[in-house]
Amino acid sequence: MRKPLITILVFLATITIIAVIMADYKSTRRGKGPANPYAFNVDEYRSVPPELVRWEEVRQVTIDGGIPRAIAYGRGNIYLAAGNEIQVIAGDWSRTLRKTLESVPTGIAVAGDGRIIISFSTYLAILDKHGDIIEQSVPLPSGSHFTSVAEYDGNIYVADATARKVRIFNPALELTGEFAGESGVSETHGFIVPGAHFSLAVNSENELWITNPGLHALQNYTAGGRLRSYLQNSSFGIEGFSGCCNPEYFAFLPGGGFVTSEKGLIRIKVMDESGEVVSVVAPGEKFRGGTRAPAVAVDDRGNVLALDFDRNIIRIFEPHAVDPAQR
Numbered sequence: 072m073r074k075p076l077i078t079i080l081v082f083l084a085t086i087t088i089i090a091v092i093m094a095d096y097k098s099t100r101r102g103k104g105p106a107n108p109y110a111f112n113v114d115e116y117r118s119v120p121p122e123l124v125r126w127e128e129v130r131q132v133t134i135d136g137g138i139p140r141a142i143a144y145g146r147g148n149i150y151l152a153a154g155n156e157i158q159v160i161a162g163d164w165s166r167t168l169r170k171t172l173e174s175v176p177t178g179i180a181v182a183g184d185g186r187i188i189i190s191f192s193t194y195l196a197i198l199d200k201h202g203d204i205i206e207q208s209v210p211l212p213s214g215s216h217f218t219s220v221a222e223y224d225g226n227i228y229v230a231d232a233t234a235r236k237v238r239i240f241n242p243a244l245e246l247t248g249e250f251a252g253e254s255g256v257s258e259t260h261g262f263i264v265p266g267a268h269f270s271l272a273v274n275s276e277n278e279l280w281i282t283n284p285g286l287h288a289l290q291n292y293t294a295g296g297r298l299r300s301y302l303q304n305s306s307f308g309i310e311g312f313s314g315c316c317n318p319e320y321f322a323f324l325p326g327g328g329f330v331t332s333e334k335g336l337i338r339i340k341v342m343d344e345s346g347e348v349v350s351v352v353a354p355g356e357k358f359r360g361g362t363r364a365p366a367v368a369v370d371d372r373g374n375v376l377a378l379d380f381d382r383n384i385i386r387i388f389e390p391h392a393v394d395p396a397q398r
């Protein structure tokens with residue numbers, strides 16, 4: 072009798088163990104387990120008050136070419152880097168120039184005289200209006216990665232994301248200087264660039280502004296690299312910049328103020344000169360499913376041009392009414 076009893080007990084124990092394992096599996100499958108009370112949900116921050124959304128998407132332009140890289144606006148045209156091409160898109164949306172380059176561009180700017188300034192990973196080139204190279208720099212050693220370029224004070228300024236420095240080139244594209252930035256609090260560290268995005272631009276008042284993404288800041292520098300002022304705000308709310316490192320891109324409105332573009336919680340918004348958010352161009356709902364912050368530029372009419380890398384289009388946003396930052 073003892074052997075059948077032992078057999079029955081082993082069988083029942085086995086059934087019990089299997090039942091426990093199955094119950095545990097079912098309770099821990101995705102969507103089946105209890106909610107984590109400490110999980111952070113960013114969905115609530117994708118929506119913004121409707122009264123802040125004062126822009127309307129009025130057009131989308133499909134990118135004809137390779138993977139989009141950068142966008143700029145100048146002299147009535149959109150300048151686009153896509154694949155290893157530079158394209159110029161006129162006001163009637165026709166391509167007036169398509170030029171194949173020897174390398175993949177990483178940044179683009181338009182000089183006041185119409186020359187096109189291109190950054191590649193470790194060197195620069197200046198093109199004439201026909202897309203022909205008229206100046207080219209000597210490549211820097213590996214360990215550099217240029218991501219943004221602008222003409223300022225007669226020279227060319229380049230954001231180097233890997234070195235976390237701004238490089239300065241003269242008109243002949245000779246490297247003449249560099250600076251590593253300031254924190255605004257301490258000189259023990261300057262530009263904090265955790266990722267591959269580091270941007271700079273010059274506004275209509277001839278001020279050089281540079282992102283310090285690790286500090287969630289926009290900083291204003293002199294030509295020699297001294298910090299003059301900054302706007303800084305870390306927040307998941309619309310009033311600040313979220314995540315590890317934002318903003319990724321920015322541009323200027325004709326009447327003053329900034330257009331900023333963020334990753335993570337992807338959104339485009341307008342800030343005045345004091346750093347206050349005055350309107351939202353495109354809330355997070357516009358970019359559901361996306362993974363990259365759009366690069367931004369602004370045309371002569373104050374429309375925002377957003378280069379949507381995820382959808383391979385240029386999205387044009389027009390203000391509903393006069394925005395406080397444009398007065």
